[in-house]
Amino acid sequence: MLSSILLISLAATPVKLAAPGFQAVNFDPKLADLYLERFVVLTKNDDLSIVTSRDISQVLGMERQRELLGCGTTNCVAELAGAMGADAMLSGTVAKSDRSITMVLRAIRANDASELVSATVRVDNEDALQDWIEAHAREFGEQLVARYRGVARASASVSPAWPRITILAGGLVLAGVGAVARGLAEGPATQLRKASPAEPIDIPATVAQGRVFESAGNVMLGVGAAAIVTAAVLFIVQRPAPSLAILPTPNGVAVVAGGTF
Numbered sequence: 001m002l003s004s005i006l007l008i009s010l011a012a013t014p015v016k017l018a019a020p021g022f023q024a025v026n027f028d029p030k031l032a033d034l035y036l037e038r039f040v041v042l043t044k045n046d047d048l049s050i051v052t053s054r055d056i057s058q059v060l061g062m063e064r065q066r067e068l069l070g071c072g073t074t075n076c077v078a079e080l081a082g083a084m085g086a087d088a089m090l091s092g093t094v095a096k097s098d099r100s101i102t103m104v105l106r107a108i109r110a111n112d113a114s115e116l117v118s119a120t121v122r123v124d125n126e127d128a129l130q131d132w133i134e135a136h137a138r139e140f141g142e143q144l145v146a147r148y149r150g151v152a153r154a155s156a157s158v159s160p161a162w163p164r165i166t167i168l169a170g171g172l173v174l175a176g177v178g179a180v181a182r183g184l185a186e187g188p189a190t191q192l193r194k195a196s197p198a199e200p201i202d203i204p205a206t207v208a209q210g211r212v213f214e215s216a217g218n219v220m221l222g223v224g225a226a227a228i229v230t231a232a233v234l235f236i237v238q239r240p241a242p243s244l245a246i247l248p249t250p251n252g253v254a255v256v257a258g259g260t261f
Helices: 001-012 030-044 053-060 061-068 075-083 126-148 161-192 203-239
Strands: 014-018 023-024 048-052 088-097 102-108 113-123 243-249 252-258
Touching: 014 126, 023 030, 030 048, 030 088, 030 126, 048 126, 088 126, 102 126, 113 126, 126 161, 161 203
Parallel strands: 014 048, 014 088, 023 088
Antiparallel strands: 088 102, 102 113, 243 252
């Protein structure tokens, strides 16, 4: 019991991300540093701690840090991230052209330089770039933590179950009411068949009443059937398979369960 509690506690240890700095191409390096600091502040959460360029330079020295930033090999990535005992490293580029600004971000695992999460955007000006950072920084951090720990985030393309259930329920109700309306249409028809001179009836009104029930029943049956078919297709296309897994992580284990109605 004690070992299980210990493993779960270790699994909750924050992921440590090294953020040595952005490469600036035709862009003010000081402004790029400001964007990095802003990105770091907005990205951090309880599960993610971030070591900044200032922290790394105090350990490695500014010159050595610059040398490693210019090296693309796995050893350089490992040394740069490992300098502060980081689990991953954030690399980024901000490039300015005549008409736009492009930012590319990549979070790389420290031990093998494999990519954990990436993002890129092209905007018209600095204000639009800051808006993008504000809108996406937190999600970037959450994806990084989830993928580092081996837990895939739910795909945005998989819709929740309740819309499909609502469509199915609505279709069943409409089909049921339509069937009742068709049944009610038989009443006027029966009256016409059983009519006799001794018991005269208003034939035009009776016919009209029967046609109203029949038409309404046909429409509701058709719409209900279409809704039921639509819901069935959505369940087949969008329903992910239920899953239950115990995943090892660098700091412990994680139990992942998923599925939909």
